[in-house]
Amino acid sequence: MDCVSLISSNVDYSVDPCDNFFAHVCPVTSENHFMRSLVEIKNKIVDDYKAMNPMFDDFSYDKTSQTADTIRQLLQSGELRKLCVKKEKLVTLFTRHLLKFEVSDTERMERWKALSCEGKLEMIKQFPDPARKYKLSRYILKEAIDASIANSQMKKLDGKVRKLFKKLKLAVLKQLRKTPWAIRNGAVEMYESALQNINFTTFSNLQPSVQNLTSGFVKVRRECVESLNGEFSEEIEYGICEVIAVGEGLRALSKPIESVYSSDMNDILKDSLEMWNSQDNHVYVGNDFLLMANTDYLSDLYGGIGFSLTHEILHTLVFDYRDVLLNKTLAPFWTKDSKCVEEQTMKTCETFPTVTCNSTLTFEEDAADLAAYRIVWNVHQKEYGRKTVVPNYESLDKKQLFFYGAAVVFCYPVSIFYWRVYNLNLFLQNAMNPTSVPDFDHSSSYQRINSLMSQMEQFSDAFKCKPTDKMVMNRARHCELYGSNAQRKHSFRQ
Known part of the structure; x- marks a missing residue:
């Protein structure tokens, strides 16, 4: 639209x-409304792609809720103690990821390291809902994958907006060079440098990280299941290996990405009408806004x-x-x-x-x-x-x-x-x-x-408005900040 x-x-x-x-x-x-339409179009693009690629249904909300229920049942059943005898390393990975989902303080992590295998399981069971943060963490992976799908289907629009951004940045530069007050107080060179240093990114800059996420998730879960070698019930295998795979997926996603500030990552992954200039040198445009170039x-x-x-x-x-x-x-x-x-x-x-x-x-x-x-x-x-x-x-x-x-x-x-x-x-x-x-x-x-x-x-x-029309009857003095017609007074420092 x-x-x-x-x-x-x-x-x-x-x-x-x-x-x-x-x-x-x-x-x-x-x-x-226009912005509602953009969101709905983007969501339909993702849903249509998933319909043709059912493997991505593995990250559906329903599947995540079911998995969270399985983990809760496992922790209450006591069956995981059997793993402490044969597969203590898996229990360590399982509890470490559940703990990292829940807390970030290093003191509690240090206490966890010193505990026995059974002690680590007991520590996790003390949380009011050990699977709650796991569930939220899995949703983060879903959001990242959905945003990745949307962006992969908008490559032409992504390229179109990138070209437009370069053109508009050049247009701003031309106006800056003609601005009387900027010329008079020696601001042109400094402002030009700041302008040229603005980076432009979209979700396409995150695509390698999401690809590492998905491939790593599948690989870790498969290796985990293979290591259990059918010695335990499918429920145990699935619950443990899911937590470990989600933890590894989040770890892959949290690695630093060039040209993306870590403080912006949460909003980028939400991919919900995102556009901003971060720290005056990084313009990010989310998938919804790319559709405006359509x-x-x-x-x-x-x-x-x-x-x-x-x-x-x-x-x-x-x-x-x-x-x-x-x-x-x-x-x-x-x-x-x-x-x-x-x-x-x-x-x-x-x-x-x-x-x-x-x-x-x-x-x-x-x-x-x-x-x-x-x-x-x-x-x-x-x-x-x-x-x-x-x-x-x-x-x-x-x-x-x-x-x-x-x-x-x-x-x-x-x-x-x-x-x-x-x-x-x-x-x-x-x-x-x-x-x-x-x-x-x-x-x-x-x-x-x-x-x-x-x-x-x-x-x-x-629109051929008359001087008495409401939109124009109370106009202030003409105002331009950049260009040859900009106001000519000096800077703050003068």
């Missing part, structure tokens, strides 16, 4: 885009995933008061005249009031939105912006489609990146509520859409 097909079925044409673009694009009554319309491509990528790039090159307090190297060279970002945010808040509207707290995100959208708009217009209608959607022209492309991305709560809520329906219900409380760093989705659009004269031109 691309932006255009969504527009035809989901936009509320009873709301004038010049009156309230958020309500026009993200109607409360809609059941088929469009034949360049207006859609640049307005949607193009805007999102440029937003993440610009997190490296916009700075708020927190960056100054943290003594970030580049912050002192940032323009002194970025107040226009807050002015635009507050103007929009006056016109479209929300429960929370703090332009100081949300400054970095608002600035990245504003700067990204102006840069991407300029790139698109120079290369693809001839004013023609969109095939099969003659009521739209390409300029309008560009704005729709960015807006549909916000038809869900931005705080999904930070607050993990597993009920997608609740997520989307909150997103459509203009008075919902956002996280502390982002303006609400409602605010972000209307602020971006209402403060851009290109929007009013595309």
Whole structure:
């Protein structure tokens, strides 16, 4: 599904885009929001692949729950004590992995090492539910395998987004080199270096690790079963070898991966609408967002995933008061005249009031939105912006489609990146509520859409808005952070 097909079925044409673009694009009554569609498409890709490759059903939720029940029964039965006589090494591996699933402190691990085989089993039995963390650990393997499957089926989209990222990074660089305040205070070379150092990764960077996980899991489980040589019941063999195999799988997955921060791994493996700029030098795009490149319309491509990528790039090159307090190297060279970002945010808040509207707290995100959208708009217009209608959607022209492309991305709560809520329906219900409380760093989705659009004269031109229309009647002064038209004042340090 691309932006255009969504527009035809989901936009509320009873709301004038010049009156309230958020309500026009993200109607409360809609059941088929763009981001929900991306998640569902990705899940279907994975399910279809598994249907053709049944071996992956071994990591299903049902199978994992059944295995956890088996492990609980084994620990209570006492049959595992028999292994202490013939296969003490397997008991050691079994208990070590169950213990590592449950605790991370080295003191308890040291006590475990000193215990006898029977003592190790007793230690594990003291946990309220020894199989609980095993179950969660197996789910991590499932998430990793599902994400790997999804990414393997999106190779073309992955490559398309990588090329687009390089192009947009170059576009930012060109605007940086033309920025008056950056030239005047000697920031260009430093900012350029920071820009060039931004890495780009997707789940494809993790594919070798997941392949090691799956091959290692199968190999370890098979060798474990063979070592038992049929001397024990299938239940014992299965329970023990499952725990050992899951432990080895997690170990393979936890090995350092080049260009991926270990602190990001948990979110990467969840693969649930993930996109961020980590530590100002690492942009990650999850599988859901790769699907945004599945469009034949360049207006859609640049307005949607193009805007999102440029937003993440610009997190490296916009700075708020927190960056100054943290003594970030580049912050002192940032323009002194970025107040226009807050002015635009507050103007929009006056016109479209929300429960929370703090332009100081949300400054970095608002600035990245504003700067990204102006840069991407300029790139698109120079290369693809001839004013023609969109095939099969003659009521739209390409300029309008560009704005729709960015807006549909916000038809869900931005705080999904930070607050993990597993009920997608609740997520989307909150997103459509203009008075919902956002996280502390982002303006609400409602605010972000209307602020971006209402403060851009290109929007009013595309939709032929009148000066008295709500989306444009309360516009603040023009604001550009990068490019030849950027504000010209000096840096913080001057």
